[in-house]
Amino acid sequence: MIEHLQSHSATTPFLLDHKKSPLRFPSPAVPPRLPKSAGHPLCTFVIDDETGIADSLMEILNGNGYEAVAFYDGQSAIESARQRCPDLVLADVMMPRLNGVETVIAIRNICRRTRIVLFSGQAGTVDLLESARARGYEFELLAKPIHPDKLLKKLADFKKPS
Amino acid sequence: MDSTIKAKERKSRHWSTPRSLEAEQATFRLAAIVESAEDAIISKDLDGTITSWNRAAERILGYSAEEAVGRSILLIIPQELREEEKHILARLVEGQRIEHFQTIRLRKNGERLDVSLTISPIKDNEGQIVGAAKILRDITPQKKMEAALQTSERLASVGRMAATIAHEINNPLEAVTNFVYLARHHRDLPEKVREYLNRADQELGRVAHIAQQTLGFYRDSSRPAMLSIAEVVDDLLGIYERKFRYKDLKIERQIEPGLSVCALEGELKQVLSNLLTNAIQASHDGGRIIIRARGWRHLRSERRGARITIADNGAGIPKGHQHMIFAPFFTTKRELGTGLGLWITRELLEKTGGHIRFRSRDTAPTGTVMTIYIPDAPSTVTSERAA
Secondary structure, eight states: OHHHHHHHHHHSOOOOOTTTSOOOOOOTTSOOOOTTOTTSOEEEEEEOSSHHHHHHHHHHHHTTTEEEEEESSHHHHHHHHHHSOOSEEEEESOOSSSOHHHHHHHHHHHOTTOEEEEEESOTTHHHHHHHHHHTTOOOEEEESSOOHHHHHHHHHHHHSOO | OHHHHHHHHHHHHHHHSOOOHHHHHHHHHHHHHHHHOSSEEEEEETTOBEEEEOHHHHHHHOOOHHHHTTSBGGGGSOGGGHHHHHHHHHHHHTTOOEEEEEEEEEOTTSOEEEEEEEEEEEEOTTSOEEEEEEEEEEOHHHHHHHHHHHHHHHHHHHHHHHHHHHHHHHHHHHHHHHHHHHHHTOTTOOHHHHHHHHHHHHHHHHHHHHHHHHSOOOOOOSOOEEEEHHHHHHHHHHHTHHHHHHHTOEEEEEEOTTOEEEEOHHHHHHHHHHHHHHHHHHOOTTOEEEEEEEEEEOTTTOOEEEEEEEEEOSSOOOHHHHTTTTSTTOOSSGGGOOSOHHHHHHHHHHHTTOEEEEEEESSSSOEEEEEEEEEOOHHHHHHHHHO
C-alpha cells in the first residue's frame, strides 16, 4: 500500500490544496476527453448523496493524480457526462430519486468507454445489480467502507493501458 | 333389584352365547378399520398394561404387537414424562376424554417422536371404566416444518435488521475513514498528530471489519478474483493481533508459498475470520493456534483448490453439541454469540462446492481442528496451471 502511494507521488506531487483541485463541473466548451489517455489524469466522477463521502473521495483522488469531480445526485452527473465523458465513474448505489445503478446505466449509454465502479454499504444493492445484469449491464461493486489505499490500488489497475 | 339382576343376566347371556353373524361381521369390520388406520391405535387397562396394538402402532413405534401387548405403556413414554401417565390415568378414571394432547413418545430405537394423542376411556358392559383407547398421530414432520419456518422467519428479520444497520453504519464509516486519510496525508502535520491519526486509522479498520462480520451477511457480488491465501490470512492476523496478545496466544502460520485460489474476497475473509474468532474464543490463556494451508485436489471431483486448517488446543466442543454447531442460532457464547458464524461459514463454502469438516475433543488433550476446502473457480484453473 505504502509503496503504491510512494510510486504515485513520485510522478504526481501529492496535492491536497483546495485551490489546485477545486470542485469543478466540466464545462460544455471542453471537447470530449479521449478515454484513458496515457499520461493524463483520469477524469473521474464521484457520485454519492452523502456529501461527506463524495467530497472526501474527490479530494483523495485529486491528491493522487486523478481529476475528480463530486456529484451529490445521479441526474447532475448524467448531465455532465453529456457534456464530457469521464474516464471513470465511482457511484454509490442507494441514492434518493435516481439510484446509482440507473445513473450508471444512463452514463454507460452516453459514454461507451467509461469505466464504471459502484460502491455500497448495503447488501440489498445486490438485487439492483442483478436486475441490471438481466438487462445486459455488468458493473463491479465495492463494499463500503473501502479504505482509500485499497480503493486507489483498485483504481490504479484502470490506469494501466489495456 | 330383581329387574337389575335380570338385566345383568340378559347382558351376560348376550355376550356369553355365540354371537350372531351380524354382530361378528360388525366386530370384524371394526377390527379391519383399526388395523388399516393410519394412526396408531392402542388400548390399555387401568394399570397401564397394553392390551391391543394395531399395525400403524407397529410401524410408528417400532414394536410388534407381540412385543408390546402385555407390557406397560411406560415402554413408549420417555423417563422425564412418566408423571404424565399418572395424570392421564387420573382423568380417564373420571371418565374424561383427552384430545389432541401434544407430547413426546419413544420409538423402539430410542428415537423421540412428536405425537398428538387422543385418549378415550373404555367402559365395560356395566359402564365401568376398564381401560383406555389411545389414538396416536406422529406429528414429527409437521413439528420439523414449523421449526424450519420459525427459523427462516427469524433469519429473515435478522437479515433485514442487519441490512438496515449496515447501511447506517457503513456510510459514516466510509466518510470518517476518508477524512482520517486526508488528515494523515496533510503536509504540515506535527509528527505526534500523524501518529494519533495512524492509530485512529487502524482502529477504524477494526470497526469496518467488525461491521462487516457481525452485520455481515455480506453478499459479495463482485466477480471472484485470484487471492493469495497468505495475504488474506495475514490481513486477518493483523486485525486480531490485539486479541492474540490479550490471551498470550501463540500463532503458527504454515502456508504453502504462492498458494492462491480464485474466490470472492469478502466471503473468504468472512469464512476464515469466523473460524479464527471461534479458535481465539475457545483458547485458554497461553494457548496455541495453528493455521495451515496447502493446495489440494478434491478426491471425488478432482477439482483443485486450497485446504485450510485452523487448529486450537482450547476447550473443545462437548460431544453433545457437536451435531448442532452448524445449525443457525446455536451458540454457547450467550450474549456474545449470534449463533450464525459456523452456519454462515458452511453456507458460504457449500455454495461454491467447498466443505467444512471438524474434529474436536473436550477431554484431555482438548482442542478443535476445523478444516475447510475451498475449490478454485473452474475458469481460472487453466490460467493458474499455466502460471
